[in-house]
Amino acid sequence: MKIISWNVRGSGRLQTVKRLRQMLKLHNPQMVFFMETKLGRQQMERVRRRCGYTNGIEVDPEGTRGGLCLTWRNEVDITLSSFSKRHIDVFVDDNEKGCKWRFTGFYGSPYIQDRNESWAVLKSLATNKDFPWFVVGDFNEIMYGSEKKGGLPRDKRRMELFRRILKECQLYDVGYEGSWFTWERGNLPETNIQERLDRGVANMEWINMFQEDYKGGLSKSKMKERRKKQVLIRKLTELAKKERDYETLEELIDTKINLNFELEKEECYWEQRAQIDWIRYGDRNTSFFHGRALQRRSKNLIRKLKNKDGREMGDLQDMEGIARCYFKKLFSTE
Known part of the structure; x- marks a missing residue:
């Protein structure tokens, strides 16, 4: 099943609707979750029908802020569970997998003063743990410093709170493919800010159910990152051999910063993978568990x-x- 999550930042303009139709025609997803539609229910219903989707759930915006919509094809069996200005929660009767699982489209508040209210909604949704659960959307927060480039550094307490909320909800980042950043502002290099605000997270039941798709998505992106890291290392080695002038030093520093960024990104990825692997295999009497135990014993000896x-x-x-x-x-x- 193909699902698209998109913060459209207003879907009332003709140009935006045209882009929507082109993208949906190109990717042909079975489910689409829109955020920041900034349209009332009737208006958004007309937009999704123009995009070829007859089924849908709309949530009204608050003035010019927010607005959500979840839409799906006729072949998908959806049952609404709950909704608010921050989320749409449904059950998906998946014919391919032969089971039912939860899907939650989530939109975190972009305002710091409303952030606790957003996390309270997510925690309340986590009380129902009877089904495989997938949450996707714009959380308007990052987990690690490497998920932001440019601008002022993010407050560590905010990132720690976000990670703690996900841990309490037993939700794990399912990775990505393509561009690391999902949000960008500023056209000039000195004013450009990029962040990874959109993501998909899931509980272990959902990850195990879609294990093949999950692993396949990660392998391509990790190969691309590995190549990028190798290019930066080669460039750094070549620059270190050159005569030190102002331009070389500037390029050397810039290359080091980019390489450190890639290394930190990889470290964050493996930290998340280690948590998932440990939860999946760690408490079983398997070679994985014994390998970890021997590794720890050897390290501590x-x-x-x-x-x-x-x-x-x-x-x-x-x-x-x-x-x-x-x-x-x-x-x-x-």
């Missing part, structure tokens, strides 16, 4: 200690004597 003369001792009895003397001296009273 002390192989040598230095005595007071600076000599390295690897014998177990010698190491015990060195440790005993060290702590005896540390805790003795002068």
Whole structure:
């Protein structure tokens, strides 16, 4: 099943509707979730029908802010569960998978003062844990510093809160394919800001159910990132050999910044993957669990200690004597 989530930032203009129709014709998704429609129910219904979708649920905007719409093809069986100005929650009767799962289109408030209210809505939706659950939309928040480029750094407490909310809801980022950033403002390099505000998150039941699709989507993007990282490393090596002038130093610094950004991005990805893998396999009696246990044991094993003369001792009895003397001296009273 193909699903598109799109913050249209107003769908009343003819140019926007034209773009909508072209994109939907090109990708032909079974489900589409629109945010910031800024249109009343009747107006948005006319727009989606012009795009070829007869089924839909619309949520009115508050003045010129917000507005949501979830629409789907006739072959998809949808049952509405709940909706608000922040979400549309439905059950999908999936004929391909032969089961029912939850879909939630979510739109987080772009205003800091309303952020807690957005997270409260998400937490209230997480109380129903009986079905595989997929949440997609514009959360208007980032998880890590690497998900923002340009402008002032994001407050760490805000990012930690977002990660904690997702953890409490037992939702995990399902990755991405294509551009890392989903929102951009400013045309000039010095004013340009890019952020990854849109994402898909899901519980383990949903991830396990769509495991093949999930892995396939990640492999292409990771290969592209690996190539980009290799190019940056080669460029950095070449620049380091050049004569140091102003232009070379400027390019060297810029390349280092981009490489550090790519490394941080990869670190964030593997941190999320490690959490998912541990939840999926960690508490089972499998080779994965034993491999992790052996790896941790090997990492924590002390192989040598230095005595007071600076000599390295690897014998177990010698190491015990060195440790005993060290702590005896540390805790003795002068």
